[in-house]
């Protein structure tokens with residue numbers, strides 16, 4: 001039997017016992033919002049996400065404020081999160097960003113590269129090689145300081161300007177990010193075009209070139225409704241770190257065709273049903289997304305949030 005508001009648990013073979021959700025709602029979810037979200041609302045959002053059981057909550061980005069105006073309040077926001085007791089990674093593109101994050105005591109950063117030249121130029125104003133050169137001292141200094149470093153890789157499955165992205169091209173940049181010293185890699189389907197066979201194929205190629213699955217996380221946007229299917233394919237491959245955004249918030253300001261990330265509630269519904277542990281309280285998480293949707297003035301795109309908050 002299932003409790004109200006929860007799926008019936010029926011385990012399936014070949015899946016991990018536990019998944020770590022890397023919650024990106026406050027960063028990837030909000031970075032594209034046109035209207036400025038007040039800093040106190042962002043802080044309460046993150047506090048509520050932590051209270052709902054999410055242990056990794058990406059907080060903000062220390063990027064140029066002109067490039068992502070929504071996150072220009074990083075210096076104001078980050079100190080408000082002290083004492084939450086969860087990991088609060090932040091995006092850092094360069095040494096200037098690292099200095100800003102370190103000043104505030106951040107211990108987990110993420111650099112963000114691209115598998116394609118066009119997106120590297122649009123997102124970082126650099127070629128792929130130039131962006132890797134920009135990350136090199138960032139990762140070296142962060143590691144020397146004992147920080148945890150995530151390496152995001154965007155456009156792993158398709159690019160709005162270049163179309164299909166060859167798997168060897170993705171593998172080459174993925175390995176370059178890990179060679180810089182990144183602890184983990186997050187494979188981004190920035191525009192949500194991946195399908196499950198493609199996901200399994202890329203993971204297999206990464207393994208074949210010496211990248212172990214336990215250093216890989218997956219980051220699916222849900223533009224074509226494939227994010228959950230792609231996640232299941234990754235779990236079947238042994239991946240245990242999955243990025244998701246509360247309420248399905250999101251989009252990328254420098255890739256217009258990208259919509260929100262995989263909704264955390266949709267992910268938790270599936271994992272609860274499969275008996276895969278996440279530590280997340282689905283009711284508390286859904287209440288948080290409904291609260292955030294009220295602040296943003298439009299309903300959450302998450303199917304699970306809509307179903308669980310539907311009133312007769």
Ligand code: HMG
Pocket residue numbers: 028031061062063064065067068091093094096097098100112123124125152153154155188189190219221251252253254
């Ligand atoms: P640039 O214009 O080439 O910067 O931008 P620059 O290095 O030439 O420096 C120009 C000025 O900016 C200098 O100031 C710097 O100090 C300042 P000036 O000397 O002229 O007074 N500056 C900074 N100020 C504050 N913080 C900084 C910083 N850096 C330089 N960190 C830059 C290059 C990388 C800065 C810019 O392109 C940028 O900020 N890009 C960020 C784009 C972004 O955040 N995109 C969204 C995140 S990625 C994503 O969403 C994908 C992901 O979700 C995965 C997926 O879905 O695929 C992760």
Ligand code: MG
Pocket residue numbers: 028188190219221252261
């Ligand atoms: Mg993203």
